[in-house]
Every structure is written in C-alpha cells, then in structure tokens.
Amino acid sequence: xxxxxxxxxxxxxLGTRSEVKKEIRNGRVSLNGTAVYRPExxxxxxxxxxxFQGEPVxxxxxxxxxxxxxxxxxxxxxxxxxxxxxxxxxxxKRDDLFPVGRLDKDTEGLLIITNDGDLAHRLLSPKKHxxxxxxxxxxxxxxxxxxxxxxxxxDIGDEKPTLPAELVICSPGGISEICLTIREGRFHxxxxxxxxxxxxVIYLKRLRMGCITLDEALKPGEYRRLTEEEVxxxxxxxxxx
Numbered sequence: 441x442x443x444x445x446x447x448x449x450x451x452x453x454l455g456t457r458s459e460v461k462k463e464i465r466n467g468r469v470s471l472n473g474t475a476v477y478r479p480e481x482x483x484x485x486x487x488x489x490x491x492f493q494g495e496p497v498x499x500x501x502x503x504x505x506x507x508x509x510x511x512x513x514x515x516x517x518x519x520x521x522x523x524x525x526x527x528x529x530x531x532x533k534r535d536d537l538f539p540v541g542r543l544d545k546d547t548e549g550l551l552i553i554t555n556d557g558d559l560a561h562r563l564l565s566p567k568k569h570x571x572x573x574x575x576x577x578x579x580x581x582x583x584x585x586x587x588x589x590x591x592x593x594x595d596i597g598d599e600k601p602t603l604p605a606e607l608v609i610c611s612p613g614g615i616s617e618i619c620l621t622i623r624e625g626r627f628h629x630x631x632x633x634x635x636x637x638x639x640x641v642i643y644l645k646r647l648r649m650g651c652i653t654l655d656e657a658l659k660p661g662e663y664r665r666l667t668e669e670e671v672x673x674x675x676x677x678x679x680x681x
Contacts, residue, residue, distance in 0.1 A: 441486065441501065445469065446479035448490065452497055453533045468493050503534050504671050505553040506652065510660035515542035515551065528661060529553055540564065540649075541625050549574070549646035550654040552674075553663070559675055563650055569603070569623040573648035574630055575610075580639035582609050582616040589637055590620070596632040605633065615642070650674060 449460040449469070461479040463469060469476055470491045471483060483490065485499040507525055509515070514522045517538050525539050526532075540552040540560045554560065563570050586607060593601040603623050611617040620630060631641045647654050651673045655664065666674070
C-alpha cells in the first residue's frame with residue numbers, strides 16, 4: 441500500500457501529523473537507510489523500511505484486540521470523566537481504535553477492539569445475525585416458560601419484538617444463573633428482555649461474539665492481540681439464516 445510518510449508515522453502513534461513532519465524535516469527519519477526530509481514522500485508499506493529516531497517502525501494497517509472488559513469502564517473511544525476501554529489498551533500503535541459494539545458500564549466480558557470498520561460492520565449488522573453469548577445472574581426464578589418466551593421473541597418496547605433467543609438455565613433459584621444467546625445488539629437488550637418477564641439482571645458478562653470466545657486466562661481489565669487464525673475466522677465469518 442502506498443502512503444505518505446507523515447501519515448505512516450502518525451498512524452503508528454509516533455505523534456500528530458504536524459509533530460512527525462517536524463521530525464522528518466529535522467532528519468530524524470530514514471527510508472531504506474537514507475535520511476529523508478520530505479513529509480509528503482510516498483512509501484510502500486509492504487516493501488520500504490522506515491526508522492524513526494533510529495528505531496524501526498513496522499506499519500500495521502489494522503490492529504485487533506480481545507479485551508476482558510471490567511465493570512466501571514465505558515465502551516467509548518474517549519470520555520472526559522470516565523476510563524474508556526481504549527484507555528486500557530496500553531501498547532496500541534494506532535490512535536483510531538474503537539470497540540466493536542458496546543457493553544454497559546456495569547457489564548463485563550468480551551469486547552473486540554479494532555480499527556477495522558468493515559469487520560465491525562459485519563459483526564454488528566442486524567442482517568448478519570452474529571451470535572452473542574452472555575452469562576447472567578438474574579434476580580428471580582427463571583422457568584421453562586421464560587425459555588419459551590425467549591424462543592418466541594419478546595416485546596421490550598421497541599418497534600419490533602426481539603429475534604428468537606436461546607435461554608439456558610444453568611442454576612435455578614432466587615438468584616438464577618443463565619446463559620443467553622442473542623443475535624442482535626439493541627440498547628440494554630439482555631436486561632430489557634428479563635424485565636419483560638418480570639425479572640432483573642444483577643450481573644452480566646459476555647462470553648462469546650461470533651467465532652471468538654473470551655480467553656479464560658484474561659482477568660478483568662486484561663487484553664491480548666487476536667491471533668492470525670482468530671482474525672481470519674472473524675473476517676471470513678458470515679452466518680446464514
């Protein structure tokens with residue numbers, strides 16, 4: 441891919457466009473072993489070798505992370521008052537990362553962080569019906585009748601009922617533990633679905649999104665890069681009804 445030198449360096453988090461332009465003009469950037477002084481010069485990201493202040497810079501068009509989102513952190517790219525999920529990705533190179541979908545502030549679990557807009561669209565598009573699997577603790581006894589209601593779709597106050605969802609009771613009781621698979625991403629959807637059957641979600645964690653399952657080794661707040669195989673599976677995923 442051909443790209444301007446200043447954009448290349450800015451994309452890799454080495455400064456703003458104006459800052460890296462200054463570094464280039466001061467001779468602190470080399471192209472294939474030779475100092476360059478023109479920020480607008482076009483380079484080939486697949487072949488050219490760039491160094492910045494003597495250190496090699498490897499270009500990454502896209503970055504993909506799996507985050508175990510902790511409670512208390514907002515699913516946003518920036519916030520003046522709150523810690524965001526992007527703030528947790530300490531070793532990111534790119535400054536254009538965003539969360540694929542949102543988890544409520546008090547919800548934990550799997551969140552994919554990337555700058556790949558096409559991938560995000562495929563995962564979030566209602567037409568793709570990508571599975572999203574949650575574990576929840578629910579105040580109230582979840583019953584077989586609830587399972588049938590979830591299977592048929594629920595009126596949660598939107599224009600249309602929810603799509604059929606798969607509800608599994610893991611542990612019944614006054615506080616029931618359940619697993620739920622939905623194929624939409626409506627606002628507060630899981631909580632609203634249980635409200636529709638007279639119950640309250642008191643703990644919620646996302647376990648899986650599409651073909652990606654939360655790595656059990658990740659503690660809340662920890663993250664890792666997706667493997668090449670995971671990225672391939674995500675990018676090729678297209679669930680058919």
